[in-house]
Amino acid sequence: MEKEIIERRQGEVLLRQSANQNSKKLFLESYGCQMNFSDSEIVASILQQEGYDTTNQLEEADLILLNTCSIREKAEQTVRKRLSQFNSLKKRNPKLTIGVLGCMAERLKTKFLDEEHLVDLVVGPDAYRDLPNLLQDTDDGRNAINVLLSKEETYADISPVRLGGNGVTAFVTITRGCDNMCTFCVVPFTRGRERSRDPHSILKECEELAKNNYKEITLLGQNIDSYLWYGGGPKKDFNKASELQKATAINFAKLLDLVASSNPKIRIRFSTSNPQDMSEDVLHIMAKHKNICKYIHLPVQSGSTTVLQRMNRQHTREEYIELVDKIRKIVPECAISHDMIAGFCGETEEEHKETLSLMEYANYDFGYMFSYSERPGTPAHKKMADDVPLETKKRRLAEIIELQQKLSLQRMKTYVGKSHEVLIEGTSKKREDQWYGRISQNAVVVFPKKDNTKIGDFVKVKAIQCTSATLIGEQE
Known part of the structure; x- marks a missing residue:
C-alpha cells in the first residue's frame, strides 16, 4: 500500500x-x-x-x-x-x-x-x-x-527516542508488515507478514507521551484497520488461535477506544486505513470521542473496479463508495484523503475517467497522487506489461491533480467562517510572525502569533480565507 x-x-x-x-x-x-x-x-x-x-x-x-x-x-x-x-x-x-x-x-x-x-x-x-x-x-x-524478515518482531518493549521535532506530535507504531499483496507494492516483500503489537505496550507508550507533554499521537500501521491482537503472531494465523484467544482478541476499534479513553487530553490520529478492513465500529468510535481527529486517509488507488482487480485490491469501486457514504453518515464532519495511481498496467481512457468520477463523488479534501512506475520484485513487474505510454501517464496524472486542487479548494472553503481548535505545531515557514497548526480535519492553518501563545497550545482560530492547501485565520 x-x-x-x-x-x-x-x-x-x-x-x-x-x-x-x-x-x-x-x-x-x-x-x-x-x-x-x-x-x-x-x-x-x-x-x-x-x-x-x-x-x-x-x-x-x-x-x-x-x-x-x-x-x-x-x-x-x-x-x-x-x-x-x-x-x-x-x-x-x-x-x-x-x-x-x-x-x-x-x-x-x-x-x-x-x-x-x-x-x-x-x-x-x-x-x-x-x-x-x-x-x-x-x-x-x-x-x-x-535483512531477515520476522513473523513476531514489533519492537513493543523499546521506548523510542523521539525525533528532534516540535515535541508536540508523535508517532506510535501499532502494526508492522502487510498481508495485502497489491500487485504494485513492495511492502509485503520489504516489511514482511502483518503482525500487531501488544496493546498494553501501546497504551504504556501513549501514557509516557502524555507525561512528557505531547499533545497529539498518530497511531501508525501499514494497514492499521486490520490491527488484531490475540496474544502475538501473524494475523494470518488467527484462525489457529484458541477459543479464549478469539473471544478476548482486541481489534482496531477496541484499541482506538482504549487509547482515546486513556488519553482524553491528547488528540488521536491514525494512518493508513485500508478500505477492505475499515469497519463501522471504527467510525462509531471516532464519532464517540471528541479527541479523535475527524480525518481518515483512505487510499483507493483507482476508481475503476477492473483496474482494482489487476492491482489485487480487495475492494471494488462500489464497495469503496459504500464506505465513503458510511463515513459521511456516521462522522459527517470527517475529512477524507486518498492515494491515487495514474496509468497502471493496461489502464484505458474509460478506466481513467472512472477515477475522475470517483474523486468527484468522494469530494476528497486532499490526496497523494502518482503516475505508475514499476517496482522491481512486485507481481506487476513480474507478470504485467507497463504498457501505458509515459506521456499518457503524465497527462492523466495532471488531470487528477487539477481535479484534486479544485476539490481541495471547495473543501477548504467549507471551513472558512468557522471556528476551529488548532494545535500550534510551530512557526510558519513563510512568516516568522505567524504560527501554523492543523485542525481536526488535518487542514493546515496559519495565523498571527500572540504573546501568550506557544508551541503545544490548543487555541481557537477562526478561518477567514483559504487557498487550496492552507487556511488563513485569526486567533479568537
Missing part, C-alpha cells in the same frame, strides 16, 4: 538530547513514509544503549545511517546519490561506518555492498535489534548484513 510521503521531511536528520556517558556520534537520516521516521526513533534508542549520541554534523559522525524507502523510484535515486556524497568523508576517516537501513536495504540486499562500495552495513526493518552485533562485525573489518 502506498504510504504518505512527507516531502518536507525527506532527508531529515534525527537529533536528540545527548547522554553524558556516550562518546560516539550517530548521523541518522530518514527518507520515505511516517513508518520510516518512527523506525528511526527505535534505531536511535537501540544505539543509545551502545554509546551513540546523535549529531547533525556529518564531519563528527562515527556512524552514518540512511533509513530508506522503496515505495518510489525517486527515493532510491536520492539515497544512491546521497551515498556517493560520502566519498570524501570516508577517505578522510577510514574508520567511519556507513549503513543503509529499512525497506530499500531489504530489497537490494547485497547490491549495496557490491555496487555501493562505501556501504559497510545493510539492515532490514525487522533486524534493528541485531545492530550491536552487526556493528561489531564492521569494527572487525567485515561487511555486515541482516
Whole structure:
C-alpha cells in the first residue's frame, strides 16, 4: 500500500538530547513514509544503549545511517546519490561506518555492498535489534548484513527516542508488515507478514507521551484497520488461535477506544486505513470521542473496479463508495484523503475517467497522487506489461491533480467562517510572525502569533480565507 510521503521531511536528520556517558556520534537520516521516521526513533534508542549520541554534523559522525524507502523510484535515486556524497568523508576517516537501513536495504540486499562500495552495513526493518552485533562485525573489518524478515518482531518493549521535532506530535507504531499483496507494492516483500503489537505496550507508550507533554499521537500501521491482537503472531494465523484467544482478541476499534479513553487530553490520529478492513465500529468510535481527529486517509488507488482487480485490491469501486457514504453518515464532519495511481498496467481512457468520477463523488479534501512506475520484485513487474505510454501517464496524472486542487479548494472553503481548535505545531515557514497548526480535519492553518501563545497550545482560530492547501485565520 502506498504510504504518505512527507516531502518536507525527506532527508531529515534525527537529533536528540545527548547522554553524558556516550562518546560516539550517530548521523541518522530518514527518507520515505511516517513508518520510516518512527523506525528511526527505535534505531536511535537501540544505539543509545551502545554509546551513540546523535549529531547533525556529518564531519563528527562515527556512524552514518540512511533509513530508506522503496515505495518510489525517486527515493532510491536520492539515497544512491546521497551515498556517493560520502566519498570524501570516508577517505578522510577510514574508520567511519556507513549503513543503509529499512525497506530499500531489504530489497537490494547485497547490491549495496557490491555496487555501493562505501556501504559497510545493510539492515532490514525487522533486524534493528541485531545492530550491536552487526556493528561489531564492521569494527572487525567485515561487511555486515541482516535483512531477515520476522513473523513476531514489533519492537513493543523499546521506548523510542523521539525525533528532534516540535515535541508536540508523535508517532506510535501499532502494526508492522502487510498481508495485502497489491500487485504494485513492495511492502509485503520489504516489511514482511502483518503482525500487531501488544496493546498494553501501546497504551504504556501513549501514557509516557502524555507525561512528557505531547499533545497529539498518530497511531501508525501499514494497514492499521486490520490491527488484531490475540496474544502475538501473524494475523494470518488467527484462525489457529484458541477459543479464549478469539473471544478476548482486541481489534482496531477496541484499541482506538482504549487509547482515546486513556488519553482524553491528547488528540488521536491514525494512518493508513485500508478500505477492505475499515469497519463501522471504527467510525462509531471516532464519532464517540471528541479527541479523535475527524480525518481518515483512505487510499483507493483507482476508481475503476477492473483496474482494482489487476492491482489485487480487495475492494471494488462500489464497495469503496459504500464506505465513503458510511463515513459521511456516521462522522459527517470527517475529512477524507486518498492515494491515487495514474496509468497502471493496461489502464484505458474509460478506466481513467472512472477515477475522475470517483474523486468527484468522494469530494476528497486532499490526496497523494502518482503516475505508475514499476517496482522491481512486485507481481506487476513480474507478470504485467507497463504498457501505458509515459506521456499518457503524465497527462492523466495532471488531470487528477487539477481535479484534486479544485476539490481541495471547495473543501477548504467549507471551513472558512468557522471556528476551529488548532494545535500550534510551530512557526510558519513563510512568516516568522505567524504560527501554523492543523485542525481536526488535518487542514493546515496559519495565523498571527500572540504573546501568550506557544508551541503545544490548543487555541481557537477562526478561518477567514483559504487557498487550496492552507487556511488563513485569526486567533479568537
